[in-house]
Amino acid sequence: MEFSHYAPLWGExxxxxxxxxxxxxxxxxxxSGKLMGYLSAAGLVVALGLxxxxxxxxxxxxxxxxISVDALSQFFKVVFLVVSLLVVIASLSRYTGKxxxxxxxxxxxxxxxxxxxxxxxxxVTLFVGFELASLSTYAMAAFDKSKKNLEAAMKYFIFGxxxxxxxxxxxxxxxxxxxxxxxxxxxxxxxxxxxxxxLVALLFVIVGFGFKMALVPFHMWAPDTYEGAPPLVSALxxxxxxxxxxxxxxxxxxxxxxxxxxxxxxAFAILATVTMTLGNLAACWQNNxxxxxxxxxxxxxxxxxxxxxxVGAAYGAAPVNVLNLGLVPADQLGIAGALLLILGHALxxxxxxxxxxxxxxxxxxxxxxxxxxISNYAGLAKRAPxxxxxxxxxxxxxxxxxxxxxxxxxxxxxxxxIYSGLVWLAxxxxxxxxLSLVYYLRIISxxxxxxxxxxxxxxxxxxxxxxxxxLLAVVWIGVFPDAFINWAMQAAAVLLPQ
Amino acid sequence: xxSNVISLLIAIPLLGAVVSFFAGTKAKFVALIASLxxxxxxxxxxxEFDKTSKLMQFVESYDWVPSxxxxxxxxxxxxxxxxxxxxxxxxxxVIIYSWGxxxxxxxxxxxxxxxxxGVLGVFTSLDFFLFYIFWEIVLIPMFFLIGSWGxxxxxxxxxxxxxxxxxxxxxxxxxxxxxxxxxxxxxxTRTFDMLTLLAAxxxxxxxxxxxxxxxxxxxxxxxxxxxxxxxxHTWLPDAHVEAPTAGSVVLAALLLxxxxxxxxxxxxxxxxxxxxxxxxxxxxxxxxxxxxxxxMALAQKDIKKLVAYSSVSxxxxxxxxxxxxxxxxxxxxMFQQFSHGIITCVLFxxxxxxxHVVGTRVIADLGGLADRMPKFAVLMMAGFMxxxxxxxxxxxxxxxxxxxxxxxxxxxxxxxxxFLSVAITAAYHLWAMQKxxxxxxxxxxxxxxxxxxxxxxxxxxxxxxxxxxxxxxGLITDIMGTAATxxxxxxxxxxxMGVI
Numbered sequence: 001m002e003f004s005h006y007a008p009l010w011g012e013x014x015x016x017x018x019x020x021x022x023x024x025x026x027x028x029x030x031x032s033g034k035l036m037g038y039l040s041a042a043g044l045v046v047a048l049g050l051x052x053x054x055x056x057x058x059x060x061x062x063x064x065x066x067i068s069v070d071a072l073s074q075f076f077k078v079v080f081l082v083v084s085l086l087v088v089i090a091s092l093s094r095y096t097g098k099x100x101x102x103x104x105x106x107x108x109x110x111x112x113x114x115x116x117x118x119x120x121x122x123x124v125t126l127f128v129g130f131e132l133a134s135l136s137t138y139a140m141a142a143f144d145k146s147k148k149n150l151e152a153a154m155k156y157f158i159f160g161x162x163x164x165x166x167x168x169x170x171x172x173x174x175x176x177x178x179x180x181x182x183x184x185x186x187x188x189x190x191x192x193x194x195x196x197x198x199l200v201a202l203l204f205v206i207v208g209f210g211f212k213m214a215l216v217p218f219h220m221w222a223p224d225t226y227e228g229a230p231p232l233v234s235a236l237x238x239x240x241x242x243x244x245x246x247x248x249x250x251x252x253x254x255x256x257x258x259x260x261x262x263x264x265x266x267a268f269a270i271l272a273t274v275t276m277t278l279g280n281l282a283a284c285w286q287n288n289x290x291x292x293x294x295x296x297x298x299x300x301x302x303x304x305x306x307x308x309x310x311v312g313a314a315y316g317a318a319p320v321n322v323l324n325l326g327l328v329p330a331d332q333l334g335i336a337g338a339l340l341l342i343l344g345h346a347l348x349x350x351x352x353x354x355x356x357x358x359x360x361x362x363x364x365x366x367x368x369x370x371x372x373x374i375s376n377y378a379g380l381a382k383r384a385p386x387x388x389x390x391x392x393x394x395x396x397x398x399x400x401x402x403x404x405x406x407x408x409x410x411x412x413x414x415x416x417x418i419y420s421g422l423v424w425l426a427x428x429x430x431x432x433x434x435l436s437l438v439y440y441l442r443i444i445s446x447x448x449x450x451x452x453x454x455x456x457x458x459x460x461x462x463x464x465x466x467x468x469x470x471l472l473a474v475v476w477i478g479v480f481p482d483a484f485i486n487w488a489m490q491a492a493a494v495l496l497p498q
Numbered sequence: 499x500x501s502n503v504i505s506l507l508i509a510i511p512l513l514g515a516v517v518s519f520f521a522g523t524k525a526k527f528v529a530l531i532a533s534l535x536x537x538x539x540x541x542x543x544x545x546e547f548d549k550t551s552k553l554m555q556f557v558e559s560y561d562w563v564p565s566x567x568x569x570x571x572x573x574x575x576x577x578x579x580x581x582x583x584x585x586x587x588x589x590x591x592v593i594i595y596s597w598g599x600x601x602x603x604x605x606x607x608x609x610x611x612x613x614x615x616g617v618l619g620v621f622t623s624l625d626f627f628l629f630y631i632f633w634e635i636v637l638i639p640m641f642f643l644i645g646s647w648g649x650x651x652x653x654x655x656x657x658x659x660x661x662x663x664x665x666x667x668x669x670x671x672x673x674x675x676x677x678x679x680x681x682x683x684x685x686x687t688r689t690f691d692m693l694t695l696l697a698a699x700x701x702x703x704x705x706x707x708x709x710x711x712x713x714x715x716x717x718x719x720x721x722x723x724x725x726x727x728x729x730x731h732t733w734l735p736d737a738h739v740e741a742p743t744a745g746s747v748v749l750a751a752l753l754l755x756x757x758x759x760x761x762x763x764x765x766x767x768x769x770x771x772x773x774x775x776x777x778x779x780x781x782x783x784x785x786x787x788x789x790x791x792x793x794m795a796l797a798q799k800d801i802k803k804l805v806a807y808s809s810v811s812x813x814x815x816x817x818x819x820x821x822x823x824x825x826x827x828x829x830x831x832m833f834q835q836f837s838h839g840i841i842t843c844v845l846f847x848x849x850x851x852x853x854h855v856v857g858t859r860v861i862a863d864l865g866g867l868a869d870r871m872p873k874f875a876v877l878m879m880a881g882f883m884x885x886x887x888x889x890x891x892x893x894x895x896x897x898x899x900x901x902x903x904x905x906x907x908x909x910x911x912x913x914x915x916x917f918l919s920v921a922i923t924a925a926y927h928l929w930a931m932q933k934x935x936x937x938x939x940x941x942x943x944x945x946x947x948x949x950x951x952x953x954x955x956x957x958x959x960x961x962x963x964x965x966x967x968x969x970x971x972g973l974i975t976d977i978m979g980t981a982a983t984x985x986x987x988x989x990x991x992x993x994x995m996g997v998i
Contacts, residue, residue: 419679
């Protein structure tokens with residue numbers, strides 16, 4: 001087999017090689033943290049280019065049909081690479097000293113893990129990718145070694161392990177029943193013959209993924225972890241690794257467990273409603289900005305879970321004229337909406353967490369109070385104008401105000417709910433969007449309307465570059481959404497029978 | 499003729515907003531230029547405007563998001579154009595009035611220009627999606643104007659304003675989506691085109707009455723909150739009292755008009771197809787707004803709050819005229835929008851000037867100011883007279899047209915308004931004026947002096963405009979008359995609708 005046969009996987013190969021190189025070079029050279037950061041950034045840019053050159057590739061299978069490079073995997077790989085790149089750029093102002101090379105290596109390994117998950121069509125490969133990403137991020141969550149870090153990392157680790165155990169147990173039942181680890185084979189086996197065992201398997205899979213996606217009531221780890229981990233790591237967790245849970249759940253639940261769709265349809269209808277409502281309500285009562293963002297990210301997971309409900313309701317339905325896209329099945333539209341929301345949310349959340357990282361890095365010097373407390377955001381517009389302005393746009397975007405990336409995913413997703421006859425779900429989701437404005441506006445009013453909590457602060461270059469890049473992407477997607485909608489539609493088609 | 503004139507109209511203040519944000523203390527000059535160009539453009543449009551045409555004019559249309567059916571379509575007809583003119587005039591005058599602003603002037607003027615962008619966009623958009631974006635954009639500068647330059651309770655007022663009107667906009671958005679998802683073009687595509695969707699609402703096979711009633715109620719709520727009409731007016735007094743003067747002026751003169759514009763553009767074409775009870779509901783809301791607003795104004799201690807409630811009362815005439823559905827009343831209601839838009843500027847400017855010259859707005863603490871500031875007193879007096887409906891000024895013509903027109907179809911409502919509000923309106927204006935400006939001057943105000951020339955200039959310009967349009971209303975009502983005919987084309991009277 002010649003080398004070029006694996007061209008679609010060069011991105012993963014490059015990053016794996018680079019991660020090892022960063023560890024080796026870092027241990028050989030002194031004070032190489034910054035250099036390793038630049039090296040990682042360059043590697044991520046090249047990997048992004050490699051992935052982007054195969055954006056809407058016809059599904060190509062590798063390694064005994066365990067890895068599939070298709071439009072869906074490429075979509076998620078772009079999301080993961082962009083998030084990692086932005087985090088690395090911001091980290092160049094934060095992680096430069098001793099041990100920094102470990103940080104960059106872990107981040108690269110985590111990215112590779114996420115990329116493997118997005119391509120996996122076999123449950124063992126999927127699990128290996130998942131653990132690669134998870135183990136790397138467990139270590140990253142404790143990277144600053146403060147007490148809070150350790151607590152956050154511990155919680156994240158325990159909950160993550162429990163989730164993995166649930167997931168693995170569910171998947172092992174599936175393997176036991178069907179005799180295959182391949183998703184397509186599991187889908188082809190008639191699961192209904194196995195009676196209640198299939199329901200047990202489904203339950204474990206949903207609980208496992210529920211933890212990973214932070215759906216209520218499996219969300220408890222998320223606020224504590226996002227609050228306690230180093231802020232830039234929180235960005236990677238909320239924007240990157242949580243999205244990994246979604247791509248895995250998409251593949252396992254929509255492809256492999258399609259026969260059980262009437263069962264998971266109900267489960268996700270309840271989970272989605274409860275998650276978005278409780279996420280938004282809880283966010284209103286928080287005083288820690290990172291906790292607010294964590295609950296907002298839980299609420300967003302609730303919106304995204306609507307896609308499962310839509311697929312369950314509309315699977316195999318005849319295509320109808322949707323929006324202006326011509327004849328399209330409603331379930332494809334639903335998945336496309338979820339993908340757009342994932343893309344938009346990944347960018348907005350990366351931006352928002354980088355913003356909090358910037359603030360806490362500026363505030364925490366010589367301060368005893370919690371650097372993420374909302375009181376530290378008072379008058380931020382005067383103290384750090386660029387950060388405050390970017391945060392302002394991210395808040396509006398998260399609330400779904402057009403023309404930003406936030407509205408486009410919601411628009412497509414909620415309209416798919418309408419097309420599949422779930423008007424009630426669309427109305428609940430829109431009312432939730434309205435509710436979410438309460439806490440986003442609270443952050444905005446602190447930043448822009450309160451008297452400054454202290455003197456002007458020096459905004460650090462790495463953070464500013466990352467923030468502005470994210471801002472441009474968020475606005476670009478919102479103003480020219482057409483190409484992104486078409487791309488998401490193509491990616492969504494991968495999950496559905498042709 | 500300039501091509502793409504409406505896009506220029508919107509783009510220039512937007513550019514101006516960005517430039518003045520970075521212009522530091524020079525921002526006011528940038529803002530003045532960036533608001534004078536749209537004024538010149540809109541006057542040029544006025545010259546070229548075909549007053550007899552019922553079609554959209556100066557139309558521009560480009561694909562924006564083809565996969566969703568969103569287009570960038572702008573154009574004006576007799577409903578929108580007078581308000582475009584109003585927006586460009588008021589924006590210039592409010593920038594001149596604010597010439598002395600020293601607190602963060604770059605942001606202040608940038609926000610005023612951004613506001614102009616938003617309202618011009620609302621009055622010219624012919625695509626519901628675009629319309630909604632501009633509708634929401636307007637909230638942002640106003641939120642910051644109230645929140646950053648406002649009075650003691652500014653945070654509360656800013657957030658209340660934002661949440662209240664945003665929730666109403668969301669209800670409106672739901673209704674827009676219902677229109678969008680129900681109607682399919684003959685080619686099987688979806689569209690946000692306002693005129694197409696509104697025309698389709700007349701078709702009972704596409705929009706059954708039950709569904710249309712719900713859509714209608716959602717849209718109506720969005721517009722009534724913005725107007726604001728009783729009982730959705732509670733955000734307005736708070737926002738006005740805390741807002742800086744320029745914010746109040748823009749809020750009352752332009753933002754409230756967005757609600758009225760929605761009535762004419764969206765509500766009236768749908769009115770013949772919905773449940774007849776809506777006519778009664780809207781008429782009752784209109785009458786209560788007029789009467790309740792007037793009584794509340796009479797009870798206020800703060801002169802700015804008095805003016806705020808007078809806005810509720812005056813905007814009630816717009817609602818009444820629209821729902822009475824005669825040519826006279828609809829034309830009058832459109833004219834009332836324009837007329838109230840200019841007159842209310844001078845009222846809020848008066849309240850603002852009194853606040854910063856004297857240091858209080860409580861009417862009971864004022865007295866005899868005319869002695870020290872005669873020029874200001876003359877202008878304020880003229881403004882108050884215009885507002886209470888002195889013949890010869892625009893307010894009189896507008897309200898007279900509304901009442902005469904409404905009497906034909908809604909006589910009992912109209913009589914109720916005439917008996918209860920006309921005298922009260924005169925009373926609160928005259929009482930406030932008399933108490934604040936006339937009588938013997940209080941000792942503590944001996945050092946009070948005339949306000950700045952630029953403040954007097956803006957007020958004087960408005961009085962002149964009110965006089966011009968009071969004496970020669972045809973300058974603008976010709977356009978509105980054509981629009982009224984066009985709005986009423988499908989069904990001519992309430993009798994034909996089966997309401998009375």
